[in-house]
Amino acid sequence: MTVTEPAQPAELDYDSLPTVSPLGAALDWKWLKGAKSEWGVRPKPGPRGLTMLDIAVGSYGDVPEHPKYRSMAPRGADVDPDTPDMGYILNNKTDVWSENVIELYEEAVARQWSATRDIPWGELPELRSDIEHAICQVCTTLTEVEMIAADLPAKWMWRMNHDFIEAKMFLCTQIMDEARHAEVFRKRALANGGGLLMSRGHGEGLLRTILEAKTYHQATALMHLLGEGFILDIFRMGELIAPSPVEKRIFRMAMQDEARHVAYGTMHIRYTVEHDPDVALTEFGTNQDFGSALAVLLGGGVEHVEDKGFPLQAELQRKQFTSYLARCERAGISRLTRTKLPLELLGIDRATVLAN
Ligand SMILES: [Fe+2]
Ligand SMILES: [Fe+2]
Known part of the structure; x- marks a missing residue:
């Protein structure tokens, strides 16, 4: 194929351009005359295609610490000074950013799956x-x-400065992921002739605590680091929990997504954390219905719940607390000396946390 160079006018005569549109609106042709320093920079697609990292070239890749505007103007565009204020309250990069967020977005888009098609129902x-009950x-x-x-994330996203667009895009993928998780577990509850069983007030209370967190930092510490980290460990134990290869596949698929959410949260929290999440962790960790149902699955039946189920569940819990504490270490907010969790009672070894 021959590539023909687009025909270029010898010299644009800006003065000859009309100053009024056919409908009578004034035309200033700023978009055509503007000589942007980045004009002509051509990002190169990599082996995966053209990623968000590929186009983060030159000033387009600069994410400001403190954005100048609070409008939806695309970062890197020429912005009229009278651009409106959208009411953003998360205007510092440290409020929402994490160093891995652009890569996580690309990964999320590449690894979407379908609860309808990809599970052998x-x-x-x-x-x-x-x-089946369990x-x-x-x-x-x-x-x-x-x-x-x-x-x-939906509650906070419209409050995030638009210059942090990649972080907002990542949170959009998380929202889609969670819709799929709600879908796949609801489908599994119904698919084998069982159904939806108990929901209790104290579990709902914790969800409310997360939703009502006063700051995004608190919210994300409670949710990404603690809640989702906790769920991630359950999915990791999916091989032991799943009664058949179908649930194994469900847990495996959901685990990939969850790992991204936790990776965002851990890296984001590196910036700051103000809330003490230990109390909420203990509350979720003692959800009776969930815990006893897991014990029945881990034990392989109600008759083994005591000799096998509960010990394995305690092992799972120990793993969850250990990896939560290890995640805090990675996020730069060591809790080993401050935690109110009874580490000895739970069998948590400090050295294991540090080595995790
Ligand atoms: Fe999820
Ligand atoms: Fe998640």
């Missing part, structure tokens, strides 16, 4: 009644908590 085996209870609780991780 037709292969669900007939399960013992206690096991997986239905686990799916009920998961369906209940998944959407908090969509509602919470």
Whole structure:
């Protein structure tokens, strides 16, 4: 294929351009005359295509610490000084940014999956009644908590300065991910002839605490670092919890998404944290229905709940607390000396936390 160079006018005669449109509006042709320093810079697509990282070239890649405007003007455009204030309250880069957020956005877009097509629903085996009840209870609780991780970013996103567009785009992918998680667990609860089981007030109370957090930092510490970190560890134990290969696949797919959300939160919290999340963690960790249903699944039936289920569940809990504390270390907010959790009682080893 021959590439023909576009024909260029020898010299644009700006003075000959009309100053009034056919409808009588004044025309200033600023967009055509503006000599932007970045004009002509051509980002190169990489092996994956043209990513958001590829186009973060020159000044387009500069994310300001304190954006000049509070409008939806695209970062890098020439902005009229009278651009309106959208009422953003998160106007510092440290309020929302994390160093990995652009890459996480690209990864999220590349790894979207379908709860309709990608789960072999037709292969669900007939399960013992206690096991079916247990997986239905686990799916009920998961369906209940998944959407908090969509509602919470949604609540804050319109308050985030538009210069942090990549962070907002990432949160959009998280919202879509959570919709799919709510979908897949709701589908599993119903798909095998079981259904949705118990929802209790204290679980709802925790969700409300997260949603009502006073600052985005508090909200994201409670949700990304704590709540989702906790869920991530459950998904990681999916091999042991899942009664059949169908649920194994569900947990595996959801785990990939959850890991991104936690990665954003951990890196974001590096900036600052003001809230003490320990209390809420303990509250979720002691959700009775969820805990006993997990114990039945881990034990392989109600008859093994005491000799096998509860010990394995305690092991899961120990892993959850350990990786939460390790995540805090990574985020630069060590809690080992400040935590109110009874580390010895829970069997949590400080050295393991630091090595995690
Ligand atoms: Fe989720
Ligand atoms: Fe999530």
